[in-house]
Amino acid sequence: MKEQLIKSITKHVKLNSEEENLIETFWQEKMLEKGDYLLRNGETCRTDNFVVDGTLKAFYINPETGKEEILYFAVENWWATDIESFQKQKPSIYNIQTIEKTTLLQIHHYAFQEMLKQIPKLERFFRIILENYLGSLQRRIILNNILDAEHRYLDFLKNYPKIAERVPNYLIASYLGVTPEFLSRMRKKIQAS
Numbered sequence: 001m002k003e004q005l006i007k008s009i010t011k012h013v014k015l016n017s018e019e020e021n022l023i024e025t026f027w028q029e030k031m032l033e034k035g036d037y038l039l040r041n042g043e044t045c046r047t048d049n050f051v052v053d054g055t056l057k058a059f060y061i062n063p064e065t066g067k068e069e070i071l072y073f074a075v076e077n078w079w080a081t082d083i084e085s086f087q088k089q090k091p092s093i094y095n096i097q098t099i100e101k102t103t104l105l106q107i108h109h110y111a112f113q114e115m116l117k118q119i120p121k122l123e124r125f126f127r128i129i130l131e132n133y134l135g136s137l138q139r140r141i142i143l144n145n146i147l148d149a150e151h152r153y154l155d156f157l158k159n160y161p162k163i164a165e166r167v168p169n170y171l172i173a174s175y176l177g178v179t180p181e182f183l184s185r186m187r188k189k190i191q192a193s
Contacts (some may be wrong), residue, residue: 001029001053005105008050008077020144021124026115027105038080038104040097044060045085045092047106054102055166059174060094070175073163075098079129080104099167148184149178 002024007099009023010059027050032038038056042158051074071094073099074080085092085181107115116122131162143152157164164172173183 002027003103004077005050006084009122009125012128013121015119015121019119019140022089022118023115026111027076027107030104030106032098032102034100035099036098036102038098039082039085039094041090041093041095042091044089045082045110046089047081048086049080049096050105051078051080052103052105054104055099055100055163056102056116057167057171058082058094058096068171070171070172073160073167073171073175075162075166079133083130084135099171109150131165134157144177149176149182150189152176153183153186154190 005027006015006020007024015023027033029052038049039089041060053076056074058074060071061067062069071101074096078097080094082092082094084090086109116126143155152160153172155173156176167189169183170180173180176183178186
């Protein structure tokens with residue numbers, strides 16, 4: 001399983017076999033069942049989490065409506081972490097929960113810092129990961145402001161087909177900021193075209 005993480009890293013940073021072996025010593029495998037929480041609102045995110053297999057959702061509960069508001073989904077080779085809580089070691093303002101049985105590789109905050117000291121080139125890898133994440137957040141904000149719900153859904157299907165196949169429609173509706181009924185009508189309209 002750690003080979004999957006190494007493969008992800010070596011897409012961006014060249015590692016020698018000694019560095020690969022060293023990286024593996026910092027990460028631990030964690031299995032979660034469907035519905036398990038990786039992180040709850042108010043807890044501090046103690047680990048950075050690489051998804052080996054499975055699907056998770058990050059969400060908060062809207063205090064006005066009491067409904068889940070989906071922030072992001074994470075599938076294989078993605079990360080499921082509250083970055084601010086992890087980096088600053090302060091309580092999270094959202095939850096991360098499995099949608100299906102999930103296998104993660106985890107690194108504790110102190111071990112993460114030590115790994116970066118021992119293998120400084122990994123700073124580049126994690127900078128690239130953060131840049132990609134920031135870019136996707138910016139894109140989502142822009143699309144939410146300029147596209148209507150139907151076009152946001154079409155964009156979601158185009159850019160995240162793997163997620164669309166595995167995540168229940170009511171969660172996709174929450175992510176897009178529409179009701180499940182509205183999403184159902186959009187899906188029927190798209191299928192009829």
